[in-house]
């Protein structure tokens with residue numbers, strides 16, 4: 001029986017030392033020292049020993065049982081330590097890893113073009129000023145020398161919010177607001193939104209213009225032509241030409257519409273310029289003396305020019321966008337391309 005006890009103890013020891021987890025260890029505990037364990041079986045066989053050997057063997061059994069319990073506790077601590085270390089390892093944060101990149105979006109093509117236009121005019125000495133989108137008839141029409149029966153005032157062109165209150169149809173309102181506040185010399189541009197009741201592939205009910213106003217002594221049409229030429233070459237490249245066609249605006253005299261040679265075919269004629277070789281860019285002219293008089297600027301002393309360019313059209317030409325409405329549909333697949 002002594003030999004058997006030694007065998008059982010050795011086996012228990014090696015199995016306990018190799019136990020991989022707590023459930024395995026609990027099984028070994030009941031296998032070796034639990035109620036139905038091997039040691040208990042030996043305990044029950046004590047009675048088969050000669051009387052004088054029984055106390056000695058009982059003692060040995062108890063010692064073996066305590067030792068096995070001790071081995072189990074040691075192994076339990078080891079297993080817990082290993083599990084804890086593994087946990088630490090798997091939950092560890094590598095602070096040297098690069099962060100995940102967040103999509104931060106990008107600027108709208110209109111904003112991009114506006115910024116580029118502003119940069120060019122700022123480099124030519126212009127100040128950038130802003131005016132309100134909601135205007136009165138005085139700034140949008142009266143002060144711009146537009147007669148009361150002018151068709152542009154009509155409800156079918158202009159969005160009226162109230163009797164005298166409207167969404168500005170042009171950034172020329174900022175000419176008036178600037179001349180109300182400042183005497184010449186004036187050299188400003190004013191980019192912003194405008195609103196007209198029209199909607200097709202080349203017109204949107206909300207669109208963008210950049211207005212320019214230069215007033216000083218001795219300003220003439222050549223200055224106007226030169227500044228527009230410079231701007232166009234900076235914006236679209238040296239090969240681009242400008243052309244001025246006589247036109248009418250109530251607040252400029254003489255007035256012109258400005259075209260640039262087609263940025264795609266350079267004047268040969270293509271689908272972008274509809275075969276004409278030219279693209280319309282906006283209106284321009286010398287400030288009408290009537291406007292100066294209304295704003296208490298001496299028309300004998302000062303002259304000035306003004307122009308208004310279509311920003312949406314410039315963006316369409318620059319980025320090859322076929323339909324103006326795409327600019328305002330907010331389709332992410334479209335906007336992501338800029």
Ligand code: PHE
Pocket residue numbers: 169170171172211249252255282283284285306307308309
């Ligand atoms: N405001 C005019 C328009 O919207 C353009 C323009 C601006 C013309 C300045 C002349 C001078 O059509």
